Amino acid sequence: MKEVITLLVILISASFVAGNCPLDQMHAIGLCSYRIVCINTIKDVKLHSDCQGSSNYDVKVDVTLQNASETFHIGADPEFLAMITTLTVHGNWPRTDLSFLEDMYRLRNLYIVNNNIQQIITNDIEQSGPFRNLVSIEVIDLSHNQISNIGELFQFEIRPSSMQSISLAYNSIVEVPGDTFGELSSLIELDLSHNFIRELREEPFCNLTHLKTLRLNNNKIKYLNGALKNLYNLRHLYLTSNQIQKIDMESINTINHLETFDISKNLIEKIDPTLFPRHWKHFNNGTICKILLSDNYITHVPNVSIEIAERFRRNSITPKLAYTKLDLSNNSITHIEYNAFSLLELKSVDLSNNKLTDFIVNPKDLIYVRYLNLSGNYLNRLYYESFSSMHSLQNFDLSHNYMEYFPDQSLSNTQNLKYVNLTFNDILELHSLRITFHPEGGYLDLSNNGLSALIIPDNEAIGLRELVLSHNNISDAYLIRLTDQHDLTRLDMSYNYILELDESSLQLPEKLGVLDLSFNDIYRIAPSAFNRMSNLKTLRLSHNNLKIIDHGVFRGLTSLLNLDLSFNQIGQLDSKVFMDLQYLSLLSLRHNGLNVLDSDGWLSYKQDLTVYLDGNNLSCQWLAKALTDFSRGYSKMNPTVLETVMVGTSIQGIPCEQEVQNYEKPKYLADERLLIVSQKILEAVQEQTSLMKRFMWHAILHEAEQRNARNVSRFYFR
Incomplete structure (x- = not known):
């Protein structure tokens, strides 16, 4: 700590004349490690002599230059510039040659973001780019500019072996020339998102053998043209929001190795079954792969053919268990074939907002599924077979369909349900609920149906903790019979049509802790209506028509902490x-x-x-x-x-x-x-009265003492 303070003092004392680098913006954050903020230019900043040109210490100099002049390096100490390892520059340079990089051979991280750069001038004679001397560079971020030509930007005199990341996102790039990244075989992440790229070719990417993340989302790409076929170490590919209609076979081998394949918001109409099988050998146990095909024009999910399955098994002699999250939401899918999900080891499936009228798939393909979203379809029933092996299902969304009953038979084998959403269906009555929730408790949402009656007998809906019945047609609370639901702690019956409550209305379990009856039409609550709810902590009765609260209404609520009677009359x-x-x-x-x-x-x-x-x-x-x-x-x-x-x-x-x-x-x-003044006057009068009483009492005592003294003296004189 003393060394850090000493370095900070030396740094400040050596730069007390630095008007462009305020003293309060210079910080020594470690041994030979500095963070400096300058304005316009960099002048008169020197490091401690032990850190200059040091091979004994890992010198780190992080400089942020605000409102920078393009010629800020002119007049600056070249030795200090050569020591900078991270440079962040904010300015306005429509046309620049980035000449300040000439002597920054130790630079590792360069951020020139949102500088309005339209053109970076390269040296036509030497055929080299502005980064040619950055032999130690690891990260270059040129995002949020207006750069259109990147053909000769990344040409180096000595190929950088540590280059890991380049970001050219949010620019105006239309084309990626063939030799753009030819010298960057060490590159791990490349971001070309949010540009205007229309066509991909193989050449710009063929040498990126270590690339793991490639972002091409939000462009105008129509075809991949095999541009990805050599990227066997690629793990994350983002192609969302383009104009792709089909995945070509030349790229399929690479895509099958991906952990993240995002091709959502494109123009895909058909799925090639070869998209789904994963090549497991490079995945660790428990790896979760994501395939995102949402917001396309897919109408049909075909089977994985026997030929493909056999070829996959031959190529995966020692498979490791890796799971898949599949998103097919917001398409126009009307049919899913029985073996469509074979070899995927699905962890979650999102089929929301499609046109499914049934869901019949091989139950073996759903063994590991924890999240299943079928909302926004045309389903009016579920088939037991599809759900018979879904022992891992925890989150199930069946909202916005046409279900007329609760599909408890289909869910009878699930033992781990935590959340079930059946909102916006056509369920009018329920007289049983033969499902078992997760040991930690389950949440069931039946709001926005037409429910008027609900009866759950003993030994059903085991583990149900929270039940939502809002926005239904409940007019008689007596028809909601939940006395046998011993695990139920929260019940929401808001936004219904309940008129009154009496001693027999609430057929609810004693363990209930929260009851919401707000937004009903309750005008009368009889005494002892809550008599059996001794564990209730919160009761909401707001937005009703209550005018009178009789004595005894809240009898039995011995544990109540919060009561809401707002917005009544x-x-x-x-x-x-x-x-x-x-x-x-x-x-x-x-x-x-x-x-x-x-x-x-x-x-x-x-x-x-x-x-x-x-x-x-x-x-x-x-x-x-x-x-x-x-x-x-x-x-x-x-x-x-x-x-x-x-x-x-x-x-x-x-x-x-x-x-x-x-x-x-x-x-x-x-x-x-006036009230405050009156109160103060009253207090003053009381104080004066008290003082007067004490004064009079002392006067009486004094007079009595004098009288006694006179009597004693008379006695002695006699």
Whole structure:
């Protein structure tokens, strides 16, 4: 640490005149390691003598040059420029030769991003590019410019052996000439995305034998033309958002080695079965390959032929287990053949937003599937055979289909379901749910159907923790019978048509912790309606038609912490109706039009209770007293709002109504300032009264003492 501080002091003292490199932007971050920010140009910055030309230390100098002049290197110390290892330049150079790179032979990372470069001038005589002397270069980033010609950019006098990454993304490149990357056999990542490339040829890529990631997405490519056939070490290929109609056979061998093959958002109509088999030998156990074919025009997924399967098995004598994530969403698929997914070892399948009317595939191909998305199709039933071996299924989305029943028979062999989405179907009633969820618990969403009744008997839907029934046609809560669902902890019945609740309405399990009945039409809740829900922690009754809350309504809710009664029509409320809620800590009464709230029942409350009162008509006198009682500790009830009011009559941002003091006299408007002043006057009067009492008491005692003294003296004089 002392060495770092010493180097920082030396660096600052050696550059105290550097007006272009502010002192507070120079940092020594390690032994012979510096981070420097300069403006316009680089001047008068020197390293410690032990670090200059040092072979004993790994010297790292990271320079960021803002608002840079193209000639910033003129007048700069060439020895310092030669020590820079990372350079980030921000400027505006439509036409440049990057001459400042001439002496930066130690440069490893170069970032010239968003500099409005339209043309980089190369040396026509020497036939060499501007990076010719960068023998140590590893990363070159020229993204977010307007470069169109890259033909001779990457010509070197001595071939760089450490070059790993080049980014030319977000430029105006139309063509990639044949010898562009010929000297960069060590390249690992190449980014040509977001350009205007129309045609690929083999030559620019044939020497990139170590390339692992190639980004060609967001161009105008129509054909691959075998350009990828020699890239046997390629692992990640991004071709999304082009105009590709077909994958040529010359490129297929390379594509079958990929871990990521993204060809989404193209014009593909047919799938070649040879796209799917993976060559396992270079994958590690547990590798997940991704094949993304979404947003194309595919109508049919064909079988993997026996010939292809046999050829694949012969070439994979010692296969290693690698999984595949397959995305075929947003196509026009009407049919999937029985053996379409053979040899894929599928981990997830996305077939959402297609035109499937059935889903019949070889169950052996779905053994490892954890995620299956069939939403947005035309399915009205599922076939048991397809799901019979799906023991690993955890996430299943069947929303936006035409299911009229819950497909519990098809899912009867699944034991690990965590999330099931059946929203936006045509399910009207359910009288059984023969499925088993994951031991950690399951989530079932049946919202936006036509459900009016749901009965789940004992030993069914085992492990169900959360159930969503919102946006259905439930008008009688009694028809939702879940008393045998002992694992259920959260139930959402919002956005339905429930009118009233009585003691027999809620046929729910005792373990339930959260119940949402908001956005219904509830106008009446009978006493003891929640009597059997002793473990409920949160109850939402907002956006209903409640006008009166009777005593005993919340009887039995001995564990309730949060109660939401907002957006009802409760004009008057007695706090004693909440006396059964001994642990209540949050009560929302927002937007009820309350004008009377008797809070005496909370005076003996033993813990803090936050009450939200936005959008009501309570008097300022009541509010002032409630706030005073809370601040002085007389009451645990804290009146507050979610959104403080800045206009109108309010106290501490809580709106209140001014009241008439005397109907026979002119109206007197009470506001917060008057209440505060009155309170202070009252406190002062009380203090003065106390002082006067103490003074009078001392005067009485003093007079008594004098009287006793006189009596004693008379006695002695006698």
